[in-house]
Amino acid sequence: xxxxxxxxxxxxxxxxxxxSGFLVWSLTSGYLQLxxxxxxxxxxxxxxxxxxxxxxxxxxxxRSSLLEAANExxxxxxxxxxxxxxxxxxxxxxxxxxxxxxxxGSGRSLAFRASAPDEAWILVMISYLVWVVxxxxxxxxxxxxxYSLYRTKRFAEMVLMVDSPASEIVIDPTRAKLIEALxxxxxxxxxxxxxxxxxxxxxxxxxxxxGLITGFAVYFALFILYHPLxxxxxxxxxxxxxxxxxxxxxxxIAGQRNREEIRQRxxxxxxxxxxxxxxxxxxxxGDGEETSxxxxxxxYEQLPDWMKARRRAGMYRSxxxxxxxxxxxxxxxxxxxxxxxxxxxxxxxxxxxxxxxxFILAISYRLYRAWKRKENEEEAGIMRRFASRFDSLQxxxxxxxxxx
Amino acid sequence: MxxxxxxxxxxxxxxxxxxxxxxxxxxxxxxxxLQVAANLNFDVLTKYLEWMSERGWVEYQENGGHQMVSIxxxxxxxxxxxxxVMSEVLRRDP
Numbered sequence: 001x002x003x004x005x006x007x008x009x010x011x012x013x014x015x016x017x018x019x020s021g022f023l024v025w026s027l028t029s030g031y032l033q034l035x036x037x038x039x040x041x042x043x044x045x046x047x048x049x050x051x052x053x054x055x056x057x058x059x060x061x062x063r064s065s066l067l068e069a070a071n072e073x074x075x076x077x078x079x080x081x082x083x084x085x086x087x088x089x090x091x092x093x094x095x096x097x098x099x100x101x102x103x104x105g106s107g108r109s110l111a112f113r114a115s116a117p118d119e120a121w122i123l124v125m126i127s128y129l130v131w132v133v134x135x136x137x138x139x140x141x142x143x144x145x146x147y148s149l150y151r152t153k154r155f156a157e158m159v160l161m162v163d164s165p166a167s168e169i170v171i172d173p174t175r176a177k178l179i180e181a182l183x184x185x186x187x188x189x190x191x192x193x194x195x196x197x198x199x200x201x202x203x204x205x206x207x208x209x210x211g212l213i214t215g216f217a218v219y220f221a222l223f224i225l226y227h228p229l230x231x232x233x234x235x236x237x238x239x240x241x242x243x244x245x246x247x248x249x250x251x252x253i254a255g256q257r258n259r260e261e262i263r264q265r266x267x268x269x270x271x272x273x274x275x276x277x278x279x280x281x282x283x284x285x286g287d288g289e290e291t292s293x294x295x296x297x298x299x300y301e302q303l304p305d306w307m308k309a310r311r312r313a314g315m316y317r318s319x320x321x322x323x324x325x326x327x328x329x330x331x332x333x334x335x336x337x338x339x340x341x342x343x344x345x346x347x348x349x350x351x352x353x354x355x356x357x358x359f360i361l362a363i364s365y366r367l368y369r370a371w372k373r374k375e376n377e378e379e380a381g382i383m384r385r386f387a388s389r390f391d392s393l394q395x396x397x398x399x400x401x402x403x404x
Numbered sequence: 405m406x407x408x409x410x411x412x413x414x415x416x417x418x419x420x421x422x423x424x425x426x427x428x429x430x431x432x433x434x435x436x437x438l439q440v441a442a443n444l445n446f447d448v449l450t451k452y453l454e455w456m457s458e459r460g461w462v463e464y465q466e467n468g469g470h471q472m473v474s475i476x477x478x479x480x481x482x483x484x485x486x487x488x489v490m491s492e493v494l495r496r497d498p
Contacts (some may be wrong), residue, residue, distance in 0.1 A: 010430045033420050173484070174480070175488055177487045177488055177491050178487050180492035181487065181494055185494050188494065207480065287440050287441045290441050291421055291424045291425065292424065293420040293421065293486065294417070294421055294424075296487075296490040297417050297490070299494060300490070300493060300494065303494075353422075386493060389493050390493045394416065394489070398416075
């Protein structure tokens with residue numbers, strides 16, 4: 001079994017486990033509407049983000065058509081990532097689409113699958129938090145999923161249902177290579193910038209979870225310790241204040257620290273974007289302006305920094321793994337708190353809950369360590385490959401110097 | 405060409421900048437224009453042009469008392485190779 005299947009199985013098990021827990025709780029507490037909202041959203045998410053939709057009216061077929069479409073979109077300034085089985089295109093900040101081939105009864109056809117950039121998944125996770133405390137979160141998630149499906153369908157039809165390539169302009173091969181390299185460099189720079197921004201969001205999200213749990217803990221503690229001296233509404237207000245202040249202060253502190261770094265990265269992205277647009281329109285740089293090859297050299301020099309930024313961004317790079325860790329920590333945190341409070345009322349289930357939540361927390365930590373080790377090894381490998389490619393290719397160029 | 409001390413080993417980055425400026429021009433370029441465009445001082449530019457001319461990457465032409473410089477077929481090939489190099493270096497998936 002491949003590792004990704006193991007992850008998928010674990011994720012499914014957790015979703016089923018959590019859902020079952022909610023079912024039992026909702027049946028016994030009477031809050032059935034919360035559970036049905038959750039199930040409804042999971043079904044909509046499954047349909048929207050796992051299903052492939054075939055495009056019927058297109059004569060473009062095969063992997064080459066996908067690659068052709070990828071190149072067209074790249075030259076039009078879209079963020080395109082070619083994967084083994086599909087081409088991922090970012091349509092907007094919140095939506096992306098996978099363009100792929102699909103087997104049908106009459107052969108092969110082109111299809112699309114709604115996807116979402118990693119920032120969008122973070123938004124979904126936040127909406128899940130809302131979901132836990134109010135059914136409205138489920139509605140937000142479902143609206144987001146349906147909107148993604150609508151946008152991706154329109155985009156895929158626009159891109160893949162054209163019978164011939166959009167552009168008939170013949171581009172000089174060297175210029176085409178320049179465009180390709182600039183596009184690749186821009187994606188790397190953009191990814192580095194988003195990684196830094198993502199670090200900020202990760203921290204805020206983690207603090208939101210800690211804030212929520214701490215807020216509940218403060219509320220319960222005040223309610224139990226000062227009952228009936230303290231008005232329950234005042235205790236709730238203090239708890240809510242703690243829950244809001246923690247992520248807010250973390251956001252302000254992290255924002256100040258990251259602002260300058262994001263600004264620097266944005267300059268690189270903007271320069272590469274400008275050069276890309278210039279090359280696509282067949283123009284050259286002005287006097288004293290940085291040339292395309294200069295920007296590519298500068299990009300190479302910044303690669304270690306970009307890679308470092310990527311390495312530091314956990315949730316952005318591996319949203320699946322982080323979602324798993326996130327949910328495990330959220331629910332074990334809630335159970336830990338519940339177990340602790342139960343100790344004062346009924347110690348036996350309290351101890352059981354404490355043991356289970358500690359066990360899940362320990363597994364989350366092991367998962368995090370394993371992920372971190374794998375990421376570090378991968379990044380080191382990428383950097384080694386970049387360096388060795390540059391060395392060998394530079395030697396190939398230098399060998400021409402000797403030819404007189 | 406004014407005589408300047410020969411160059412030991414050129415900087416790939418400067419070579420690339422000059423080749424790109426020349427590659428973009430359809431016609432021979434004024435040396436002074438190239439100097440301004442590439443933002444290099446006269447001595448450095450002269451050394452690099454001399455070095456590239458020895459290898460047949462650029463050639464000189466006189467036009468109304470002005471020295472013009474243009475890229476040759478070989479120079480275009482070298483620039484294409486350089487772009488290829490950078491494109492491969494920056495490709496994430498080997």
